[in-house]
Each structure stands twice: as C-alpha cells, then as structure tokens.
Amino acid sequence: MDGSRSTVLGRPRGFDTDEALERAMRVFWQQGYEGASLADLTGAMGITKTSMYAAFGNKEQLFRKALERYKEGPAAYATRALEEPTARAVAETLLRGAARTTTLPETFAGCLAVQGALASSDSNRSAHGVLVDWRNGVGLQLEQRFQRAVDEGDLPPDADPKQLARYLLTVAFGIAVQAANGLGHDELQQIVDTTLRTWQP
The missing domain is CATH 1.10.357.10 (Tetracycline Repressor, domain 2)
Structure with a gap:
C-alpha cells in the first residue's frame, strides 16, 4: 500500500506547465484580468481547476506568473x-x-x-x-x-x-x-x- 501511495504522489503532471502558462498569458492579454474567467483560463490551458490551483495557485497568482512570462517574452x-x-x-x-x-x-x-x-x-x-x-x-x-x-x-x-x-x-x-x-x-x-x-x- 505504501509503495502504491508513493507512486501516485510522485506521478508527474499530465500537462506541460510552460505551454499552459503561455496559453494563460494569451487569455489575459486578449481579455484582461477581470474579463478572463477561470473557465476561459482552464479551457485554454487544457487543464482542470484543481490542476491549475496545484500548479499555479489562484487566479491572481497565475496572472502574476503570466505577466512575468510576458515581460520576458513579448x-x-x-x-x-x-x-x-x-x-x-x-x-x-x-x-x-x-x-x-x-x-x-x-x-x-x-x-x-x-x-x-x-x-x-x-x-x-x-x-x-x-x-x-x-x-x-x-x-x-x-x-x-x-x-x-x-x-x-x-x-x-x-x-x-x-x-x-x-x-x-x-x-x-x-x-x-x-x-x-x-x-x-x-x-x-x-x-x-x-x-x-x-x-x-
């Protein structure tokens, strides 16, 4: 049982966080912070809300990360x-x-x-x-x-x-x-x- 639990906890995420952040940045860029709903963001990122929170935090934290990506990219x-x-x-x-x-x-x-x-x-x-x-x-x-x-x-x-x-x-x-x-x-x-x-x- 312990070995099974360890395998689950150690399983890598099933999505590319870099690509997901890129897509989130584009949603914020197009719709603004307030206009971008969680459904818009997770839909574009191709992940669930649970996965978003686990990988990036809440919407504001995701926005901060997306802004950093924007500053370093476009x-x-x-x-x-x-x-x-x-x-x-x-x-x-x-x-x-x-x-x-x-x-x-x-x-x-x-x-x-x-x-x-x-x-x-x-x-x-x-x-x-x-x-x-x-x-x-x-x-x-x-x-x-x-x-x-x-x-x-x-x-x-x-x-x-x-x-x-x-x-x-x-x-x-x-x-x-x-x-x-x-x-x-x-x-x-x-x-x-x-x-x-x-x-x-």
Whole structure:
C-alpha cells in the first residue's frame, strides 16, 4: 500500500506547465484580468481547476506568473532598450518594440500591461496594482538610464530624466491603445517616426 501511495504522489503532471502558462498569458492579454474567467483560463490551458490551483495557485497568482512570462517574452524589447548605447537609441528601440509587439499577427492587438487593467472592480484591485507597479518599475528604469545618459554627456545637463521617461512611456502605452483601436503596424511606426523627429531633450 505504501509503495502504491508513493507512486501516485510522485506521478508527474499530465500537462506541460510552460505551454499552459503561455496559453494563460494569451487569455489575459486578449481579455484582461477581470474579463478572463477561470473557465476561459482552464479551457485554454487544457487543464482542470484543481490542476491549475496545484500548479499555479489562484487566479491572481497565475496572472502574476503570466505577466512575468510576458515581460520576458513579448515585452522583452523594454529590457533590450535599456541596453542601447545612446538615449535616442533607447527611445527608438522602446517605441518600435511597442509598435511591433502590439501588432503581432500571432497574438492580440494592444499590450497586456494596458489591456489587463482596463476594467478593475474593487475585488480585483490587487491585480490592477501588480500592473501599476510593473509600469512604474519600467518608468524608474528608464529614468535611471536617462540619468546615466546625462552623467555621461549623451544628454544635455539640463535634461530631465524623469520627464523624459514619463514622456516615452506615455507614447509607448498610447501606441498600445491605438493598436487595440485597430491601427496597424505601419501606422504605428509612423507615430514612432514623428516622435523621434521631435526628440530634443
């Protein structure tokens, strides 16, 4: 009996957790946190609620994991932008990455970090807070990168790193909203071109 029990407890999961998380990320990306029901999530993931809870925790915990996957996958352009050698290149990589990622034909228009919190009741405020923290974190990283650019002489000494970071994020998230409204990749790239023409920190 003990041997049988050990076999059951040690049995591997009957699904690919990586693939299941990818599918959950796509549901949240398309429907937002509040719009994604447990039935939507488990249906897309191909697992039961019991399996979901066992592997990922509750809906909010699953959302946190899905957001991490989004940050490391589709939204990795934001991290790459910070590694560019000049402030202008940071801005261009960030904005072109936003235009590309929000219009990928194999995914959904818009950005998970924006779409995920469009509707948020009081019961879902914690998930909304996760997204706010993530967006603010990106803003802080941009500010620090632009401060470095000022210190290195790449930006003029009177440039305001915080305002530059806020400006770029406003444009980047605006691109995501316009993508969700139906603007295509080429139209969004024109917005990026216009923004870069006025880049005068």
